[in-house]
Amino acid sequence: MLIPPGHKVYFASDFHLGAPDAASSLQRERQIVRWLQEAGQDAAHIFLVGDLFDFWFEYKKVIPKGYSRILGKLAELRDRGLEISVFTGNHDMWMGEYFENELQIPVFTGPMEFSFNSKLFYVAHGDGLGPGDYGYKFMKRVFLSRFSRQMFSGLHPSWGISLANYFSRKSRKLVEKETFLGEDKEWLIIYSRKILLQKHIDFFIYGHRHLPLDITLGENSRYINLGDWMDYRSYAVFDGDSLQLKYYLPPDGI
Numbered sequence: 001m002l003i004p005p006g007h008k009v010y011f012a013s014d015f016h017l018g019a020p021d022a023a024s025s026l027q028r029e030r031q032i033v034r035w036l037q038e039a040g041q042d043a044a045h046i047f048l049v050g051d052l053f054d055f056w057f058e059y060k061k062v063i064p065k066g067y068s069r070i071l072g073k074l075a076e077l078r079d080r081g082l083e084i085s086v087f088t089g090n091h092d093m094w095m096g097e098y099f100e101n102e103l104q105i106p107v108f109t110g111p112m113e114f115s116f117n118s119k120l121f122y123v124a125h126g127d128g129l130g131p132g133d134y135g136y137k138f139m140k141r142v143f144l145s146r147f148s149r150q151m152f153s154g155l156h157p158s159w160g161i162s163l164a165n166y167f168s169r170k171s172r173k174l175v176e177k178e179t180f181l182g183e184d185k186e187w188l189i190i191y192s193r194k195i196l197l198q199k200h201i202d203f204f205i206y207g208h209r210h211l212p213l214d215i216t217l218g219e220n221s222r223y224i225n226l227g228d229w230m231d232y233r234s235y236a237v238f239d240g241d242s243l244q245l246k247y248y249l250p251p252d253g254i
Helices: 022-039 068-079 098-102 134-144 146-153 157-173 187-196
Strands: 008-012 043-049 083-087 112-116 119-124 203-206 212-218 221-226 234-238 243-247
Touching: 008 022, 008 221, 022 043, 022 068, 043 119, 043 203, 068 083, 187 203, 187 212, 187 221, 212 243, 221 234, 221 243
Parallel strands: 008 043, 043 083, 119 203, 203 221
Antiparallel strands: 008 234, 112 119, 212 221, 234 243
């Protein structure tokens, strides 16, 4: 699509709302809502590229509580006609029909390609892509199976959501702070270079790694990792010609 003059395309990921505790999550949610409000003034499209929530599961009649501000803001922006796309991540892979039915926001579960002003974007959360990490890839298939969803849905929401939040926070404590491994070891860079052997992509846009990265892969091709909103409040914006990584500086007290 052609971006209307004066409009932009925004990309953000890894909000991890709900972590590490209710108070800090609420403060972060307010910052994100403020950013969405400001971005919505000139946005042609907003992409939220996975792990919006530290955990998300949709029961038939129940969704996790605690996210009324961001859900309300997304609904408002959609009602104004703004295009928004959401990708699932490894923490919220159990998204169901709520976003699509209630908010009219499409949800993508794997890599997608989009064209803006003749520039080709390859967008994905990033988990499970590239070489290695076979244990996680196996577990992801298990978790995404119909059997796993049915088993979890059999738990009362109070038990199921509390249990999932406990394990999500426990696993986070075992993970060291993300560090850049070098271009020859970063599996998403390896994965992107392999795609470039088959076709040209102008911008590879990923989340998951929690590091803001902007790396040239080859002639007129760049790898962008969006970072996160727990440490960096980073995002990317495409103005129709160039793409930049930026950092949101909320007003004092927000």
